[in-house]
Amino acid sequence: MAGTNRSRGTEGAEQRGPAIILVEPQLGDNIGAAARAMLNCGLMDMRLVRPRDGWPNPRAEAMASGALVVLDQARVYQSTAEAVAELDLVLATTARERDVSRDVFTPRAAAERLHLHTAKGGKTGILFGPERAGLVNDDTILADAVINVPLNPGFSSLNLAQAVLLVGYEWYQAYAPQGAETTWGDAPPATVEQREYFFTRLEEEMDTAGFLFPPHLAPTIRRNIRAMFTRANLTDQEVRTMHGVLSALIKPRNRNADNDTSQ
Amino acid sequence: MAGTNRSRGTEGAEQRGPAIILVEPQLGDNIGAAARAMLNCGLMDMRLVRPRDGWPNPRAEAMASGALVVLDQARVYQSTAEAVAELDLVLATTARERDVSRDVFTPRAAAERLHLHTAKGGKTGILFGPERAGLVNDDTILADAVINVPLNPGFSSLNLAQAVLLVGYEWYQAYAPQGAETTWGDAPPATVEQREYFFTRLEEEMDTAGFLFPPHLAPTIRRNIRAMFTRANLTDQEVRTMHGVLSALIKPRNRNADNDTSQ
Numbered sequence: 001m002a003g004t005n006r007s008r009g010t011e012g013a014e015q016r017g018p019a020i021i022l023v024e025p026q027l028g029d030n031i032g033a034a035a036r037a038m039l040n041c042g043l044m045d046m047r048l049v050r051p052r053d054g055w056p057n058p059r060a061e062a063m064a065s066g067a068l069v070v071l072d073q074a075r076v077y078q079s080t081a082e083a084v085a086e087l088d089l090v091l092a093t094t095a096r097e098r099d100v101s102r103d104v105f106t107p108r109a110a111a112e113r114l115h116l117h118t119a120k121g122g123k124t125g126i127l128f129g130p131e132r133a134g135l136v137n138d139d140t141i142l143a144d145a146v147i148n149v150p151l152n153p154g155f156s157s158l159n160l161a162q163a164v165l166l167v168g169y170e171w172y173q174a175y176a177p178q179g180a181e182t183t184w185g186d187a188p189p190a191t192v193e194q195r196e197y198f199f200t201r202l203e204e205e206m207d208t209a210g211f212l213f214p215p216h217l218a219p220t221i222r223r224n225i226r227a228m229f230t231r232a233n234l235t236d237q238e239v240r241t242m243h244g245v246l247s248a249l250i251k252p253r254n255r256n257a258d259n260d261t262s263q
Numbered sequence: 264m265a266g267t268n269r270s271r272g273t274e275g276a277e278q279r280g281p282a283i284i285l286v287e288p289q290l291g292d293n294i295g296a297a298a299r300a301m302l303n304c305g306l307m308d309m310r311l312v313r314p315r316d317g318w319p320n321p322r323a324e325a326m327a328s329g330a331l332v333v334l335d336q337a338r339v340y341q342s343t344a345e346a347v348a349e350l351d352l353v354l355a356t357t358a359r360e361r362d363v364s365r366d367v368f369t370p371r372a373a374a375e376r377l378h379l380h381t382a383k384g385g386k387t388g389i390l391f392g393p394e395r396a397g398l399v400n401d402d403t404i405l406a407d408a409v410i411n412v413p414l415n416p417g418f419s420s421l422n423l424a425q426a427v428l429l430v431g432y433e434w435y436q437a438y439a440p441q442g443a444e445t446t447w448g449d450a451p452p453a454t455v456e457q458r459e460y461f462f463t464r465l466e467e468e469m470d471t472a473g474f475l476f477p478p479h480l481a482p483t484i485r486r487n488i489r490a491m492f493t494r495a496n497l498t499d500q501e502v503r504t505m506h507g508v509l510s511a512l513i514k515p516r517n518r519n520a521d522n523d524t525s526q
Binding site: 177179185 | 417
């Protein structure tokens with residue numbers, strides 16, 4: 001996992017992603033873990049405002065293993081205002097402010113806003129506060145809007161890297177196809193003809209075995225068994241396997257028949 | 264943050280959430296961090312299959328601070344099959360399997376599937392493998408389908424707690440209202456009448472100051488200024504503040520006018 005190639009992983013990174021601005025981060029481990037979370041989500045632009053233990057930070061490098069490329073490019077600023085100066089859309093992750101009217105986004109809504117802004121040529125950034133205290137009002141007032149993560153209200157505290165991960169994750173999902181798919185493994189799906197041929201053979205054998213009985217229920221039994229196999233989205237290999245299973249299962253019957261004959 | 268009240272945070276927990284099954288977790292810290300991630304997402308049912316360092320685990324308790332209630336209720340099993348025995352929908356977080364045809368869900372699609380299943384009275388669970396090795400085939404074959412997290416393909420590795428957090432986060436989001444809202448702070452939004460009165464006063468003062476010039480551009484200037492303030496979704500308090508700002512700004516002019524008069 002160690003960063004023998006310090007630019008590993010950047011090929012999937014999206015250069016137009018938001019800057020991640022860590023304001024007064026305390027622990028190097030958290031900066032390193034945040035760098036990993038950023039690279040997980042294809043984010044490369046890390047900015048540090050007055051990191052407590054100075055910069056560079058060996059603990060951050062140790063924790064970032066595999067994501068050193070993010071730390072290598074990180075820039076350090078003396079004020080939040082400097083860190084966001086050239087951006088034109090800044091969001092702040094912070095608890096709900098009581099005393100001021102603000103636009104509040106979920107991470108998902110924020111991701112949409114960031115993408116729309118970037119598509120118009122804008123430059124975006126997201127502020128994250130120090131580990132315990134969070135952002136101060138002088139920082140959040142630089143932001144256009146606030147991000148709140150909907151979580152269990154009885155236990156909503158996240159560490160710094162987790163907060164970066166969730167916000168970055170939502171940003172990345174806006175690119176990623178969502179939904180369910182069936183992987184093909186090494187084999188393509190069976191054609192309707194292939195599976196119909198198997199069903200027909202199975203039904204003949206069931207009929208021989210007396211399973212399609214009584215006759216008035218046979219159509220229902222056939223339909224249920226077809227539905228079960230069809231729902232499984234069989235591959236052509238799996239249909240071949242089931243033919244083999246079927247042949248093997250009926251063999252004893254044939255063998256017994258042979259035995260009966262030989263007696 | 265320490266768990267002085269070990270049941271703190273459970274009031275937001277949803278008892279019908281999926282079981283989180285950690286198969287052969289190695290480090291207590293990771294189990295503790297996973298417990299925190301679970302409680303963040305209102306998940307309470309932790310199951311441990313052959314935890315390497317036995318159970319209970321002091322490192323897990325130290326890391327879980329605030330989420331001890333999850334560890335207290337955790338159950339330990341000797342096999343994955345036992346841990347999922349009474350469930351009827353099991354998803355496995357794992358890398359893509361090459362050799363088998365499988366349904367693969369994103370965390371978002373998985374969350375939808377889990378909720379639909381639970382709504383019908385089903386019991387669900389999600390398998391997470393050991394820290395480095397991941398789930399083995401004998402475990403994943405117990406699962407109905409697989410979850411893959413769409414992340415930077417050049418750097419997609421997550422630690423155990425982060426994987427639990429992302430999957431749990433998506434599960435929780437299915438309940439959480441999504442989008443952008445404007446918080447009201449301590450004050451309600453201004454009524455149209457309140458803001459119109461301010462705009463009218465502002466326009467009169469701008470006119471007096473010669474700003475609405477040349478006259479054929481005045482309608483456009485008026486419209487742009489209204490749009491700017493309206494876009495800000497002013498509260499009634501903010502409208503009062505702007506009246507005060509306006510009064511303060513025109514005072515020098517009035518004072519100068521007074522001075523002029525006095526000269």
